[in-house]
Amino acid sequence: MQDQDVLALDESERKLLDLSFQTGLAERRIRNIAFDVAITSALVIIATAYGLRTGWLAAVAIVLLVVSGLEKVSYARSVMHYRGLVRKLVHRVEQLEGAQQTALGAHPAADLQHRIDVEHESRREAAPDSGAERIDSEPMTSPTHH
Numbered sequence: 001m002q003d004q005d006v007l008a009l010d011e012s013e014r015k016l017l018d019l020s021f022q023t024g025l026a027e028r029r030i031r032n033i034a035f036d037v038a039i040t041s042a043l044v045i046i047a048t049a050y051g052l053r054t055g056w057l058a059a060v061a062i063v064l065l066v067v068s069g070l071e072k073v074s075y076a077r078s079v080m081h082y083r084g085l086v087r088k089l090v091h092r093v094e095q096l097e098g099a100q101q102t103a104l105g106a107h108p109a110a111d112l113q114h115r116i117d118v119e120h121e122s123r124r125e126a127a128p129d130s131g132a133e134r135i136d137s138e139p140m141t142s143p144t145h146h
Contacts, residue, residue, distance in 0.1 A: 005092055013085045016078075033071075040064060 006014060019025060044060060087104075094101050100106050 008092070009085065009088060012081050016085050063111050071098065 006017070009017060045058070047057065047060065088103075090108075091101050
């Protein structure tokens with residue numbers, strides 16, 4: 001990437017760009033989530049075994065729901081930032097290639113697949129009837145091995 005390309009990104013997009021080249025971040029996040037679930041489950045089991053009242057368990061459940069909700073909001077915001085970064089990078093590539101910019105709300109992969117399908121269909125219609133069985137005049141022989 002050229003400096004001008006990086007400068008065209010906002011601060012969060014620059015951070016995501018840098019993070020996208022760091023290895024092991026997603027794996028570490030998954031390990032942390034699994035660890036959190038294991039610790040929380042153990043705490044609930046221990047609290048239940050020691051006879052914690054229902055009110056305390058409800059409070060723990062509410063805290064868990066709040067934390068889970070915050071994690072989901074954080075994840076959704078990350079996805080939104082990644083989508084913005086991808087769109088900017090696609091538009092930059094299109095600009096460099098001299099291609100028309102993909103519009104917001106477009107489906108470039110689906111549009112390409114549709115064009116490919118239409119082209120294949122038109123080729124099939126233009127080709128002679130190849131669906132009929134072909135009968136060879138000479139019988140097939142099995143190869144002999146020495």
